[in-house]
Structures are given as C-alpha cells and as structure tokens.
Amino acid sequence: MVYDIVINNGRIVDGTGNPPYLSDLAIKEGKITKIKKVISDKATIVIDAKGLIIAPGFIDIHSHSDSNIPISNKLESMITQGITTAAVGQCGISLAPISDETFDLFKKEVDMWSPPGVEIDLSWRSFEDYLKELEKGKCSMNIVPFVGFGAIRLAGGPGYEDRPPTSEELIKMQSYVEEALQSGAFGMSTGLIYSPQVYAKTDEVIELAKIVAKYNRIYFSHIRDEGAKVVKAVEEFIRIVEASGCKSGQIAHHKASGITNWGLSKKTLQIIHEANQRGLDITCDQYPYNRSMTSLITILPPWVHVGGIESILERLDDAKNREKIKNEMEEGLTDQENFAKHQGFENIFIASVKTDKWLDIEGKSIAEITKIRNLKDDYETLFSIISDEKGAVWITIESMGEEDIKRIMTSEYSMVSTDGSGVSPEGPLSHGKPHPRFYGTFPRVLGKFVREEKWLSLEEAIWKMTGFPAKKLDLEERGLIKENYWADIVIFDPETVKDEATYEEPHRFSTGIDYVIVNGKITVEKGKLQEVLEGKILRI
Numbered sequence: 001m002v003y004d005i006v007i008n009n010g011r012i013v014d015g016t017g018n019p020p021y022l023s024d025l026a027i028k029e030g031k032i033t034k035i036k037k038v039i040s041d042k043a044t045i046v047i048d049a050k051g052l053i054i055a056p057g058f059i060d061i062h063s064h065s066d067s068n069i070p071i072s073n074k075l076e077s078m079i080t081q082g083i084t085t086a087a088v089g090q091c092g093i094s095l096a097p098i099s100d101e102t103f104d105l106f107k108k109e110v111d112m113w114s115p116p117g118v119e120i121d122l123s124w125r126s127f128e129d130y131l132k133e134l135e136k137g138k139c140s141m142n143i144v145p146f147v148g149f150g151a152i153r154l155a156g157g158p159g160y161e162d163r164p165p166t167s168e169e170l171i172k173m174q175s176y177v178e179e180a181l182q183s184g185a186f187g188m189s190t191g192l193i194y195s196p197q198v199y200a201k202t203d204e205v206i207e208l209a210k211i212v213a214k215y216n217r218i219y220f221s222h223i224r225d226e227g228a229k230v231v232k233a234v235e236e237f238i239r240i241v242e243a244s245g246c247k248s249g250q251i252a253h254h255k256a257s258g259i260t261n262w263g264l265s266k267k268t269l270q271i272i273h274e275a276n277q278r279g280l281d282i283t284c285d286q287y288p289y290n291r292s293m294t295s296l297i298t299i300l301p302p303w304v305h306v307g308g309i310e311s312i313l314e315r316l317d318d319a320k321n322r323e324k325i326k327n328e329m330e331e332g333l334t335d336q337e338n339f340a341k342h343q344g345f346e347n348i349f350i351a352s353v354k355t356d357k358w359l360d361i362e363g364k365s366i367a368e369i370t371k372i373r374n375l376k377d378d379y380e381t382l383f384s385i386i387s388d389e390k391g392a393v394w395i396t397i398e399s400m401g402e403e404d405i406k407r408i409m410t411s412e413y414s415m416v417s418t419d420g421s422g423v424s425p426e427g428p429l430s431h432g433k434p435h436p437r438f439y440g441t442f443p444r445v446l447g448k449f450v451r452e453e454k455w456l457s458l459e460e461a462i463w464k465m466t467g468f469p470a471k472k473l474d475l476e477e478r479g480l481i482k483e484n485y486w487a488d489i490v491i492f493d494p495e496t497v498k499d500e501a502t503y504e505e506p507h508r509f510s511t512g513i514d515y516v517i518v519n520g521k522i523t524v525e526k527g528k529l530q531e532v533l534e535g536k537i538l539r540i
C-alpha cells in the first residue's frame with residue numbers, strides 16, 4: 001500500500017476529550033485510513049510531526065464567511081487558524097433565499113456590507129440554487145450552511161415592517177424555511193437584535209422553528225439581548241426550542257455584555273444546565289476576546305430601522321429625529337440592547353468605514369473621534385458617521401469581563417467559534433480593521449487560555465473545537481481523528497501556537513499552525529497557505 005500522506009512521530013489529540021497519545025497516521029483518498037504506533041509503509045508525502053500535536057481540523061460552529069466566499073473562496077484568515085469546516089448563515093444572515101419582489105432591498109443590504117468596490121452577483125433565488133452556486137465556486141474549507149431568518153422575513157414575510165406576519169406571510173416564510181432544509185441546510189439561525197428580525201415576537205420565531213423541528217434540525221440564535229436582559233433572552237431562546245419541538249439549540253457567541261451586567265453568565269449557564277437536565281440539548285459557543293463586533297447602525301432604536309437602510313438615512317437627515325433618538329438612547333427608553341448606555345461611547349470603536357472621509361478614524365473610539373473632530377457630542381459623531389458612510393460601518397465594543405469569559409469557556413456546554421469571516425491581508429478583503437477573532441480565535445484559545453492561563457486542558461479545548469461541534473451538527477465522519485473519518489487535520493506546535501492579530505493590527509496570521517489538511521489535501525504547508533480548494537459544501 002502506498003499512502004497519499006503519512007504523518008510520523010506526532011501526538012494525537014483525537015477530539016473526543018481523551019488525552020494525547022503518540023502515534024503515526026496514514027491518509028489515502030481523502031480519508032484517515034490507518035492510525036498505528038508505527039507506520040512504515042510508503043507514502044507520497046511524509047510529514048514529520050515530532051513535538052507537534054495532530055488534531056482534527058477545527059470546526060467553526062459560528063461563522064459569517066458566506067458573505068466573503070463570493071469574493072474570495074480561500075478564506076485565508078480562517079484556514080490559517082486550522083479551521084477545516086465552518087458553519088455559515090449565522091445570526092439570521094444568509095445569502096438565500098431571495099424573492100424577486102424584495103430583491104432590490106436585499107441587494108442594497110448585501111452591497112452595503114460588501115467591501116468598497118465589490119459587488120456580489122446574486123444570481124440565485126432559492127436556497128437550492130444558492131448551494132449549487134457555492135458548489136461550483138469551490139472553497140478552501142468545508143461549509144455547513146444554515147438559513148437565516150433575516151433573509152426569510154425579507155423574502156416572504158413583513159420584511160422591514162414592525163408588525164407580526166399575516167397568516168399568508170407566515171405560510172410563505174415557513175415554505176422558504178422548508179425549501180432550505182430540504183436542500184440540506186443544517187438548521188435555521190436568527191439574530192434578534194438585527195433589523196428586520198428585531199420586529200419578530202417570540203411566537204413568529206416559534207412558528208418557523210416548528211419547520212426546523214419537523215426536519216429534526218437545529219435552531220441557532222444570536223439572542224435578543226446579551227446585556228442587561230441576557231437572562232430573559234436566554235429564557236426566550238429556550239422557550240423557542242422547547243415550544244417548537246426542535247431537537248436542539250445553540251446560543252451564539254454567548255456573553256454578558258456591559259460592566260453593569262458582568263456576572264450574569266452565572267445565571268444563564270445555570271438556566272442552560274437546567275434545560276439540559278430536562279432533556280433539551282442546549283449549548284453555546286464563544287470567541288475568546290473581551291470585545292464584540294457588530295454594525296454601527298445596530299445601535300439605533302428599532303423604529304429607526306423600519307423600511308431598511310434608505311429609510312434609516314432619511315430619518316437621520318431630520319434634526320428632530322436625531323434629538324428623539326438621542327433622548328431615547330440616553331434615557332434607556334428603547335427596549336433593545338443599548339450599547340451606548342451600557343458600554344459608553346468610549347468603548348465603542350470604529351472597525352471599518354467605506355469612504356475616505358472617515359478613514360483616519362478607524363480603530364478609534366467614538367468618544368475619541370468627537371474630540372479629534374471637535375464635534376458637539378458623541379451623538380453628533382454617531383449620526384455623522386452613519387450618514388456619511390450610508391450605514392456601512394462596523395464597530396468593536398469593549399464589553400466583556402474576564403470572569404464571564406472564563407465561566408463560559410470552561411462550561412461543559414460551550415464550544416469555540418470565531419463569529420468572523422474569512423478575510424485577507426491583501427486584496428479587497430484587507431479592508432478596515434476587522435475584529436482580531438477573524439484571524440486568531442482558535443490559536444488564542446490554545447496559546448493564551450490552554451498554555452498560559454491553563455483554564456482548559458489541551459484535550460478539553462480540542463473537544464470544544466472538534467468533536468463537540470461535530471456531534472452538535474451531526475457531521476458524518478468528521479470532528480475526530482479516527483480511521484475511516486475524513487482527513488480534516490491540523491498539526492500545530494503546542495509550545496508556540498499563538499494569535500498575532502490585535503485590534504490595532506488585525507490583519508496578521510496566527511503562528512504555530514504548521515499544517516492544515518482538508519479532505520486529505522494539504523492546504524496549509526509549513527505555515528504557508530497553498531493554492532488548494534478541497535472543501536466540500538456539506539448538506540444534511
């Protein structure tokens with residue numbers, strides 16, 4: 001037997017949570033074909049992994065790379081972290097379905113979030129056609145698609161209107177969910193702080209999640225509040241899973257946001273634990289940083305979002321509306337998570353803009369910008385940036401406390417996720433200052449939180465990155481180092497693995513990730529990305 005690849009002398013951490021063991025490993029035709037103490041058979045490629053860890057390729061259970069795949073299918077910042085499979089379509093945001101009637105609104109939204117000078121060709125309408133298009137394009141890693149509630153509400157529901165759906169609209173939305181699940185979507189995601197999803201009451205979501213339950217799939221959610229009302233939001237999430245009959249649910253990027261809310265993860269994890277005791281399968285994921293990232297317009301009260309981005313901009317042109325928004329945000333009148341009030345403008349940093357007008361303030365906080373530009377107050381800064389940039393502004397928010405980060409990371413219910421998307425130090429995706437999690441999430445857990453802080457053992461961390469998410473997603477033959485499993489493998493140095501990306505300089509690849517193998521093909525070799533696109537679009 002001549003193998004395609006043999007890896008010698010490494011220590012295997014197999015993804016089950018079991019401790020490392022010394023073994024050789026052989027790969028043939030995309031699969032792990034043999035795991036044995038010594039393999040001396042011939043191989044086309046031999047990798048000496050002395051001193052290194054051989055682990056299953058990391059599974060990023062919450063990613064937004066779908067927005068960038070049409071621009072570059074290499075997903076450089078992701079694959080170089082050791083990620084071999086990414087679940088996309090999260091936070092209710094997916095690139096399908098699209099209806100002809102609301103195509104223009106949908107396209108405006110997509111254009112707004114595309115990097116400057118880039119236009120994504122939205123040639124598909126149904127989820128099936130979208131997946132076919134993805135399959136044509138190839139990708140550096142495996143993709144696990146989810147359908148987003150935002151796209152569903154726009155395609156078949158009340159869209160950007162603050163009202164419940166009519167019974168006709170509800171049936172239409174349900175049929176869109178059904179079509180996506182029949183095409184192979186692993187479940188449905190929501191992002192209940194984002195317009196238009198923010199207008200949906202719990203019952204609307206439950207009615208759609210019933211379709212998810214019918215197909216025995218999963219409900220994923222960026223819950224309605226991650227700050228002062230995070231406990232209520234977790235309760236709503238569990239109600240949706242339980243009332244719809246879904247087999248399981250995943251709370252996205254779990255956190256307790258805002259200094260006055262630190263400590264609330266004690267309660268939320270308790271609620272999650274109790275739900276599991278009742279027989280539900282409720283888990284969560286987390287990125288290992290103290291800042292979150294979102295769009296600047298999310299800060300505005302829900303009524304400002306009615307009608308979509310053009311209506312937002314029109315409203316901001318009116319001084320009376322600006323005054324009203326300011327008062328509501330200051331007084332905390334809005335029912336929505338209030339970043340400005342709870343985190344303060346000194347903790348809200350501009351990550352990226354699209355025009356030259358504000359380019360020099362990327363990386364700075366809104367409070368700093370007010371001073372630098374000599375503006376009246378932080379609200380004037382906020383409104384001016386949104387208006388000038390036509391809404392296309394990303395922010396990072398310093399909002400999380402170390403105790404909550406630790407409590408969530410070490411919880412038996414949490415997995416690791418980036419909540420990022422594949423970007424690159426060069427080309428159109430090098431735009432702005434994205435959150436460093438786009439480049440460094442998995443190496444940061446392994447370097448800072450396993451090696452330095454010792455919050456987790458190596459095998460626990462690897463379980464949270466591989467076996468656990470694979471089990472959650474019901475991925476066939478992935479997530480473990482096991483014979484006959486797909487050869488999705490990462491080889492790294494546990495003594496040096498490290499995230500290099502920072503808030504100031506995010507476009508930096510992690511170090512210590514030596515090899516990334518996707519479906520048996522070496523995609524990162526000696527730390528260098530290769531021209532290999534062997535990922536599969538997975539359907540369930």
Ligand SMILES: [Zn+2]
Pocket residue numbers: 090091191222252253419
């Ligand atoms: Zn989210």
